[in-house]
Amino acid sequence: MxxxxxxxxxxxxxxxxxxxxxxxxxxxxxHAQMIxxxxxxxxxxxxxxxxxxxxxxxxxxxxxxxxAVVDPGVGTVRLPVAISWPERVCVGPDNGIFTYLLAAGGExxxxxLTSSTHRLEQVSNTFHGRDIFAPAAAHLARGVELEELxxxxxxxxxxxxxxxxxxxxxxxxGEILHTDRFGNLITSIGVLRIEGDDVLLExxxxxxxxxxxxxxxxxxxxxxxxxxxxxxTYADVSPGEAVSYIxxxxxxxxxxxxxxxxxxxxxxxxxxxxLSYKG
Amino acid sequence: MxxxxxxxxxxxxxxxxxxxxxxxxxxxxxHAQMIxxxxxxxxxxxxxxxxxxxxxxxxxxxxxxxxAVVDPGVGTVRLPVAISWPERVCVGPDNGIFTYLLAAGGExxxxxLTSSTHRLEQVSNTFHGRDIFAPAAAHLARGVELEELxxxxxxxxxxxxxxxxxxxxxxxxGEILHTDRFGNLITSIGVLRIEGDDVLLExxxxxxxxxxxxxxxxxxxxxxxxxxxxxxTYADVSPGEAVSYIxxxxxxxxxxxxxxxxxxxxxxxxxxxxLSYKG
Amino acid sequence: MxxxxxxxxxxxxxxxxxxxxxxxxxxxxxHAQMIxxxxxxxxxxxxxxxxxxxxxxxxxxxxxxxxAVVDPGVGTVRLPVAISWPERVCVGPDNGIFTYLLAAGGExxxxxLTSSTHRLEQVSNTFHGRDIFAPAAAHLARGVELEELxxxxxxxxxxxxxxxxxxxxxxxxGEILHTDRFGNLITSIGVLRIEGDDVLLExxxxxxxxxxxxxxxxxxxxxxxxxxxxxxTYADVSPGEAVSYIxxxxxxxxxxxxxxxxxxxxxxxxxxxxLSYKG
Numbered sequence: 001m002x003x004x005x006x007x008x009x010x011x012x013x014x015x016x017x018x019x020x021x022x023x024x025x026x027x028x029x030x031h032a033q034m035i036x037x038x039x040x041x042x043x044x045x046x047x048x049x050x051x052x053x054x055x056x057x058x059x060x061x062x063x064x065x066x067x068a069v070v071d072p073g074v075g076t077v078r079l080p081v082a083i084s085w086p087e088r089v090c091v092g093p094d095n096g097i098f099t100y101l102l103a104a105g106g107e108x109x110x111x112x113l114t115s116s117t118h119r120l121e122q123v124s125n126t127f128h129g130r131d132i133f134a135p136a137a138a139h140l141a142r143g144v145e146l147e148e149l150x151x152x153x154x155x156x157x158x159x160x161x162x163x164x165x166x167x168x169x170x171x172x173x174g175e176i177l178h179t180d181r182f183g184n185l186i187t188s189i190g191v192l193r194i195e196g197d198d199v200l201l202e203x204x205x206x207x208x209x210x211x212x213x214x215x216x217x218x219x220x221x222x223x224x225x226x227x228x229x230x231x232x233t234y235a236d237v238s239p240g241e242a243v244s245y246i247x248x249x250x251x252x253x254x255x256x257x258x259x260x261x262x263x264x265x266x267x268x269x270x271x272x273x274x275l276s277y278k279g
Numbered sequence: 280m281x282x283x284x285x286x287x288x289x290x291x292x293x294x295x296x297x298x299x300x301x302x303x304x305x306x307x308x309x310h311a312q313m314i315x316x317x318x319x320x321x322x323x324x325x326x327x328x329x330x331x332x333x334x335x336x337x338x339x340x341x342x343x344x345x346x347a348v349v350d351p352g353v354g355t356v357r358l359p360v361a362i363s364w365p366e367r368v369c370v371g372p373d374n375g376i377f378t379y380l381l382a383a384g385g386e387x388x389x390x391x392l393t394s395s396t397h398r399l400e401q402v403s404n405t406f407h408g409r410d411i412f413a414p415a416a417a418h419l420a421r422g423v424e425l426e427e428l429x430x431x432x433x434x435x436x437x438x439x440x441x442x443x444x445x446x447x448x449x450x451x452x453g454e455i456l457h458t459d460r461f462g463n464l465i466t467s468i469g470v471l472r473i474e475g476d477d478v479l480l481e482x483x484x485x486x487x488x489x490x491x492x493x494x495x496x497x498x499x500x501x502x503x504x505x506x507x508x509x510x511x512t513y514a515d516v517s518p519g520e521a522v523s524y525i526x527x528x529x530x531x532x533x534x535x536x537x538x539x540x541x542x543x544x545x546x547x548x549x550x551x552x553x554l555s556y557k558g
Numbered sequence: 559m560x561x562x563x564x565x566x567x568x569x570x571x572x573x574x575x576x577x578x579x580x581x582x583x584x585x586x587x588x589h590a591q592m593i594x595x596x597x598x599x600x601x602x603x604x605x606x607x608x609x610x611x612x613x614x615x616x617x618x619x620x621x622x623x624x625x626a627v628v629d630p631g632v633g634t635v636r637l638p639v640a641i642s643w644p645e646r647v648c649v650g651p652d653n654g655i656f657t658y659l660l661a662a663g664g665e666x667x668x669x670x671l672t673s674s675t676h677r678l679e680q681v682s683n684t685f686h687g688r689d690i691f692a693p694a695a696a697h698l699a700r701g702v703e704l705e706e707l708x709x710x711x712x713x714x715x716x717x718x719x720x721x722x723x724x725x726x727x728x729x730x731x732g733e734i735l736h737t738d739r740f741g742n743l744i745t746s747i748g749v750l751r752i753e754g755d756d757v758l759l760e761x762x763x764x765x766x767x768x769x770x771x772x773x774x775x776x777x778x779x780x781x782x783x784x785x786x787x788x789x790x791t792y793a794d795v796s797p798g799e800a801v802s803y804i805x806x807x808x809x810x811x812x813x814x815x816x817x818x819x820x821x822x823x824x825x826x827x828x829x830x831x832x833l834s835y836k837g
Contacts, residue, residue, distance in 0.1 A: 004584055006577065012460035013292065013571065016335040017527075019285065019316035023339035026283055026314060030340065034314075035584060035592075037577035043461055044537075056574040059688065060581035061588065075512030122472075125512040127527030130338065181570035182601055233633035233683040248685030291739035292571065295614040296806075298564065298595035302618035305562055305593060309619065313593075322740055323816075354791030404791040406806030409617065 003141035004061055008037040008053055009129060010070045021134040028138035044072035046096050051178060054100035055249050057088060067137040068092040075125035080113040080132045081153055084146045091137045096159040103161060103206055114150035162188040164208040172201060172275040176267055183260025184253050187273050191250035217278045220244040220252060223271040282420035283340055287316040287332050288408060289349045300413040307417035323351035325375050327457060333379035334528050336367060346416040347371040354404035359392040359411045360432055363425045370416045375438040382440055382485055393429035441467040443487040451480060451554040455546055462539025463532050466552050470529035496557045499523040499531060502550040561699035562619055566595040566611050567687060568628045579692040586696035602630035604654050606736060612658035613807050615646060625695040626650040633683035638671040638690045639711055642704045649695045654717040661719055661764055672708035720746040722766040730759060730833040734825055741818025742811050745831050749808035775836045778802040778810060781829040
């Protein structure tokens, strides 16, 4: 059995925290293949972690175990959990980090990680990633059943989903969600696909209905009132010019050719952006 | 045979140095599983490397080969060595990087890596990690005996261990050893365990005797004379407040809730801290 | 079949881009072993990527698949390609990233990655690393023939090679190519080997002939007219002193003992350096 365990944490790469987790996994499940999603989530940023996890899961093999540990409340009341869908299993704190995956649907089974035979002998108050979550993921990779890890959890914690709203006009209201290494801005507007002369909105958040919008004249309004055209790629505009385009996840993104959008545009994370027609 | 090789270096992740080492290992021992401890040890910081290595080893499978290369004296007189305990093997420069592991006891066997058939054909003066240490680790992973790698080394280099002193009172004197990615401060005081109403000191450094200290009233004196209470986790205090707690290695650590202790407290690495009673 | 895929990108480690690529590979070729060269190439720096890739390839097993994605022109006219030599296969954009490898000779076969059965079903305009290159590398790792991936490409793009010139005197003119994590400067002068009392120049760039230079009196002239002696290692000089030495790739490098050469010497990337004799 060759299971894959994908890891996402905010532990960084300066210390040996991630290495310890991998040692624990390797000890319990020597044949598990470990793949890093990232360990550079800003410390404690559960919303960013939830988003990045959500972006990545679809690209992994069926049955992948996702070990996601951004856990500012470690040692407090939040539960350690494992959540199982037919497509994948997630292990981590019940603090909202699985919000998008839970919103995406399915009927997952969740358990609290209480089984003392499936954690390290000594459990610290500050590093459940190593002492509880890594062993649980490793035992699952070895074929242990979810139910052996602890009792069922009925209600899982979710934070409020980002704004994404379809309004007659038509207008799609969303917000600036995140920035990436290149300084590009990722909005909540999507998932978008081009089909012929139309842009299809296939909402990735369940509170927004699908829509079909004629592509001609569509543009994105920034918080300062400026409008960006929608291009197929950020190489379409001149150096220094801003552009909006459908990014690799299908979300509308904002880039400045050969510059960092987050640095040169008057926008910040959380602000509203609106997809609309020239007026 | 599926051996694990754990890697710790100061080569960073900007360049392909680590990748080259892994290529060499993969060429010699295609089935070895490689796990990164960290490659972001501050350049040349042997003491930090020794500490991080020591923190991590216990979490790896028996028989793991630790390849530790922080080697500011590469190309000079320090010996390239492999050191074998029943629990693990270490490969790296004999410059103090194995100090804590050697202090922890056991009766290891060590050899100097002189065998020309177990290094690359061309050995540079500046990159023994790739040319000598990685091949040695890979050959060990394939089952080559330690003795084939070179002649026995009797005396290995160790740097002075950190302060950790038990004084009648009782007082435990230690020092601030390191900081981590979250800005938390790790002290030399430990290994600590709670047992009922007592805190047990099970020294991780051999020059400090064990002790049993009543937990009530215990606190940590900072270099500036301030005292911190001992909490079970850093989430126990208000945002901005400092706290001392038993960290994931069992060492006493200092954190500031939702801030970086190293930035906001008047302390630096190497300063003395004292565990004592109110009064 | 246990193939190795080595990855080099400019995607950084903040986001999950690299993780997604690895998920795609793991899904298609579960037994492929993935090794990171680096993901921290400065964004869009094709020249640095080409150099780092070239430095690393020789240390990997025969047959390794190199997946190199620094792709500022993603979504534009540059072709996605796979290039096969007897020693290795490369997959990535045809934008110059394989310049050094192509200059090094051999008679590679190249194809354009057009086969729709060997890419993801939905191909974005902005992330061919995940949608085209990772699937191609994974299919090759599973044993798919290069020719199945698309039609042959005759002419591949190469950027101009760095300066490296042998002049009567003898003088070897080169340039400062790159800096590494330690701030050391890597020049284009090499590949150098010591043989007895001579330094052998075995050019790594095809436009420079080989030469044999007596070692005595050889030194390196910096752009500001200063001369550095050639030492065997950077530990040969006093702290703060600059030195030139043959680096781990065989190229002449410049270091300052216990400091960052790039910060303390009056030199920049691209400037000319000359290997010559005193006098």
